[in-house]
Amino acid sequence: MAGALQWQLDSGVLSLFGILDQGSLLPLWSQRQVVCQSLSEIxxxxxxxxxxxxxxxxxxxxxxxxxxxxxxxLTGMNEKLDMLSKLYNLPESVFPYTH
Known part of the structure; x- marks a missing residue:
């Protein structure tokens, strides 16, 4: 669904769907401690x-x-997110991803 942010957490994998922006991230932010208990992949x-x-x-x-x-x-990086991380010059040690 290409709308508000939705997510699913299953066996350490956090799958994100839709739009992740300032207007949609508050519910995920409020659950960050629970989400990160056994997180291995986003x-x-x-x-x-x-x-x-x-x-x-x-x-x-x-x-x-x-x-x-x-x-x-992080898995499934698209071109736009990859470009955003490069614009901020984020090293892989801080922002680890695979294509």
Whole structure:
């Protein structure tokens, strides 16, 4: 669905769908501690739009998970999200992803 942000958490994989932006991320942000308990992958392939606030929450989810001893990788990066991460010069050590 290409609208408000939706997500599903299953066996350590957080799948995101729709739009991840300043207007849609608050419900995910409020659940970040629960989401990051055993997070190992964030699937972003079904996101149709991500703004800088969305990029920031992805960075926070990775950081929170790492602080709990979990390595997290982003999968399904599209060209726009890849470009946004490059514009901010984010190293793979901070923003780990596979295409």
């Amino acid at each position: 699937a972003v392939g079904e996101l149709v739009r991500v703004d800088t606030a969305g990029l920031a929450i992805l960075l926070h989810l990775v950081a929170i998970s790492r602080s709990r001893g979990h390595e997290v990788v």
